[in-house]
Amino acid sequence: MKKRLIVIVLDGFGIGAMEDARLARPGDENANTLRSILKDYPDLKLPALEKLGLMNAYGEESDFMKFSPEANFGSCGLMHFGADTFMGHQEIMGTLPKKPEVHPFQEKAEAVKKHLEANGHQVQFIQRQGLRYLLVDRFVTVADNLEADLGMCYNVTAPLDLISFEEEYAIAKKVREVVTVGRVIVFGGTGNTMEDLWNAEEVKQDRFIGIASAKSKSYEQGYQCRHLGYGVDQKVQAPTILTKAGFDCTLIGKVADIVSNEGGRSISCVPTQEVMDLTLQETKALNHGFLCTNVQETDLAGHSQSTFAYKRILEIADQGVSRLLPELTSQDILVIMADHGNDPNIGHSKHTRERVPLLVYKKGIQGKCLGQRNTLSDIGATVCDYFGTGAPENGESFLPFLKD
Incomplete structure (x- = not known):
């Protein structure tokens, strides 16, 4: 039975x-x-x-x-x-x-950039309204998660027509190695573009900047996601x-x-x-x-x-x-x-x-x-x-x- x-x-x-x-x-x-x-x-x-x-x-x-x-x-x-x-x-x-630690991505951006560069990645700062987040290997953003408790998660986001999920996931694992927030969330979808990610950019409380997940069009087609926990x-x-x-x-x-x-x-x-x-x-x-x-x-x-x-x-x-x-x-x-x-x-x-x-x-x-x-x-x-x-x-x- x-x-x-x-x-x-x-x-x-x-x-x-x-x-x-x-x-x-x-x-x-x-x-x-x-x-x-x-x-x-x-x-x-x-x-x-x-x-x-x-x-x-x-x-x-x-x-x-x-x-x-x-x-x-x-x-x-x-x-x-x-x-x-x-x-x-x-x-x-x-x-x-x-209990994880709480940090706006601003506090960890420099350390994450250095760690990614030391592992062979091309990294640049994206600066908006006095805040900054990372663009890695041309198509992967690393920034605050704006949906969960602010400062407790970071998002790694990319359009998967432009870079494979496996490549994006490898970047996320390097981010996880140097941060102590509750989660590093790596996700993406197909059918969207970098322009969609830029259009989904938001600032909250003048301290947190990221790509709003629901606005990024990542969920609409070919969605893949993994969460790396603390x-x-x-x-x-x-x-x-x-x-x-x-x-x-x-x-x-x-x-x-x-x-x-x-x-x-x-x-x-x-x-x-x-x-x-x-x-x-x-x-x-x-x-x-x-x-x-x-x-x-x-x-x-x-x-x-x-x-x-x-x-x-x-x-x-x-x-x-x-x-x-x-x-x-x-x-x-x-x-x-x-x-x-x-x-x-x-x-x-x-x-x-x-x-x-x-x-x-x-x-x-x-x-x-x-x-x-x-x-x-x-x-x-x-x-x-x-x-x-x-x-x-x-x-x-x-x-x-x-x-x-």
């Missing part, structure tokens, strides 16, 4: 500010992604997520979505610092987050633990770009319909193992500060969940969650530090309250517990709650 544990991460779908938001991220104490969407679209209807307990986790009903008495639900806090997709997913997989050890994460124990592990969507899965199968894609279609397809093909999917376009809607786009993507994801549920047996577990918030009405385009919903479906198990979990790592711990392997570095299994 099949035995599968499936996790769907609705990227950036928070349900209310973390208790520490006022101190940890001033301005986020009023963040609530779901509340903002419901305020603008009170007629929002997500029948599959409603059935699984979305409003139970949220703590309020709307006119069109109610509490579900059959739901198994709770919420998860963020143990990682800030509100970050990369570290959120490392935490989900069982990593105990370590203090992340794949050996203590669920995918590595499971595949070494002989279980299958499949990662779909953005999680395929940011979580190591050397022994498993990783499928990178962005469009939500494709992501959900692949999730259904891979679930049917999986016999014993773990599948994790990331719906990235919810997060992109938050970055675009569009509640309408957020609503539309949630509806597509909800339809995908409704198609998935009939495929699940009594031996399967489905988890719906998020990695942080991204309140489209908060007044900025960054992530927001919010608790996230934890919705768990197991056929025959109903009405279980999983409580307020302290860390996203409880998912990784539960996955390993379910398959009887060694535990990851962090987290506490909620499997005991799912018993009759």
Whole structure:
């Protein structure tokens, strides 16, 4: 009989500010992604997520979505610092987050330039409004990431018609060697040009300069991406633990770009319909193992500060969940969650530090309250517990709650 544990991460779908938001991220104490969407679209209807307990986790009903008495639900806090997709997913997989340093790229530009030049690369400064970033080998920009917490990530961006992703990735690895921020993100797409990158250039707070990801046209065609993290050890994460124990592990969507899965199968894609279609397809093909999917376009809607786009993507994801549920047996577990918030009405385009919903479906198990979990790592711990392997570095299994 099949035995599968499936996790769907609705990227950036928070349900209310973390208790520490006022101190940890001033301005986020009023963040609530779901509340903002419901305020603008009170007629929002997500029948599959409603059935699984979305409003139970949220703590309020709307006119069109109610509490579900059959739901198994709770919420998860963020143990990682800030509100970050990369570290959120490392935490989900069982990593105990370590605090990176925060530096505007201005503070590291000279050191990065020297290191790249010492390794044979052609490097020049691009200067705008008293700030500077790097152009490497004519087509690769190295600058601040403007979507995550400012100063915590750097982007390495290039049009992949002009330089190969492998060449760009080699540059990013050299950047990673000399910086201590949380992530170095290397990405690009085909069909765009250097002119598109220049047109996507932005300055924030007079201290940070970079290429705005969504405006760079990198996502539109031939998108490739890798994330190089700070203090992340794949050996203590669920995918590595499971595949070494002989279980299958499949990662779909953005999680395929940011979580190591050397022994498993990783499928990178962005469009939500494709992501959900692949999730259904891979679930049917999986016999014993773990599948994790990331719906990235919810997060992109938050970055675009569009509640309408957020609503539309949630509806597509909800339809995908409704198609998935009939495929699940009594031996399967489905988890719906998020990695942080991204309140489209908060007044900025960054992530927001919010608790996230934890919705768990197991056929025959109903009405279980999983409580307020302290860390996203409880998912990784539960996955390993379910398959009887060694535990990851962090987290506490909620499997005991799912018993009759």
